[in-house]
Amino acid sequence: MKHVPVLLEAVIQALGDVNGKTVIDATFGAGGYSRALLNAGATVIAFDRDPNVVDDVKKIRDEFKDKFRFIQQPFSFIHDLPDVYDAIVFDLGISSMQIDNPERGFSFRGDGPLDMRMAASGKSAADLIKDSSIDDLAQILREYGDIKKASILARAMKDTEPKTTFELKKLIRNPRDIAPVFQALRIAVNDEMGELTKALAVVPEKLKIGGKCICVTFHSIEDRIVKNIFRNWTTPVGDPRLPSVLAPRFVLMKTVTPSETELENNSRARSAHMRGVIKSY
Template structure:
């Protein structure tokens, strides 16, 4: 689930010219167990079904991760070819064995999934028969303390999927209070966002906030834990991760890129894990499938552009109870799929792009 990153032109496979808080656990105590924890692809059977694999098809996995979708796709369609992207260099290196096993049918490239159209052209894979996107952070990244994605382990406050650029620590220690508050509120839906932002600013005046444990304990001192609920720092950590990796902006750009590179009859399949992502995918596919926005009887009729997709399912596909028992991380997942038609791709809508942005700071309110 790690396709939101930057490309260093590294690739595996394909043509030779493209080759290459209080319960926080110390990192030293989790390293031994991380390799043993398996990565379980979410909604795997449903993804393969939604792709409607074709003989000799050309497909793109925008979020390679541990290769769960890639392996299943290539095994389900023995003559298909797959280009898989990931922003995380660790994921690309980890896929070398699968590339070798697939004997030329799998190409890996370190790239943002927003660059999927350019990557498909670069590897002579366009137009595509299918694109699959598994949005968010992978369980592998969460379970690696040194990556700083989780408050369950004490590690550096990093969260960079591509291991480059601004880190979560940089953002926490340098951003102004109003921006932090808006990030926590809009990306994490944290109701006490302003109180947390004020506490961050007051704390960093004394010393930088550099570890996941420091931030988790600070947030837990401000946000009340609900009985049986998630850790108080959950929403703040989610918000920081989204901001550091520009996840929503990447998603918007990836949806438009998929529209541009899919052939008629090609399928777009997207798996999301929280409402912010799902809202963007839902709005994009709804608008692209010809559904007019709600209007008013007092206003002129709104012209509907020619549809570019048809919906595969009327609503999102959710995991079964059996899958959620086996893999609790699947509980919030939603799958949406659509099929491309022959209409020309459209330009991005300002309304959709705006969903991915941070609004300007609002007047201070009582937290």
């Protein structure tokens, strides 16, 4: 199924008038955000580390020509961009095209190789299981999946070294743990939290004054990372009783969650949060 963008209207509204501005779409996916931004008159620089997005990239490039540039790299490469920009937008997690294709190994609903890589390089989930210790695997399951008996499952994973999604699924005793186990491995395989932390670290120096950073999150850990980093940027620096206190560099925008209507029409919107900040100096 084609990816239906989550919180698109909220993101576009939060960005305001983008006509003539340059926006970084850190997570191109099917290009839903990029297209909306281009239609609103922005120039867009888009990132995605998944090479399978090429067809949508081509369509948008054919239509919008040099108003659109695509970089097939992890979004932490924002660090290497030379300028300052009007906005940077992250729509985190995976796309419907990724989850729906059993060959990508993200989903427990179809059988396929236990891959889970967004990019074409790096270790697959099967490699990660093979190369990690029981303790490291248990830590991944606990931290990113909140799995209670993580060590028992990690041991079973090491004993059998599953190569397919169904082989992994068979090892998970509690059916309620299946989705969280798959999610935990996906987060680890793609170093999702590391990527997010690295990219956000360079956002302040890549935004113009008045520039905005918007993040749409789907997982409580990524949402906590964004919330804490944004809180840091929007807190005065120093002792508030002293005259030397520095005003915060960013102003916090209102957090938005999907409306009932969006939730009814797009189950992927469940648990989404949109957070934003504006650079003040």
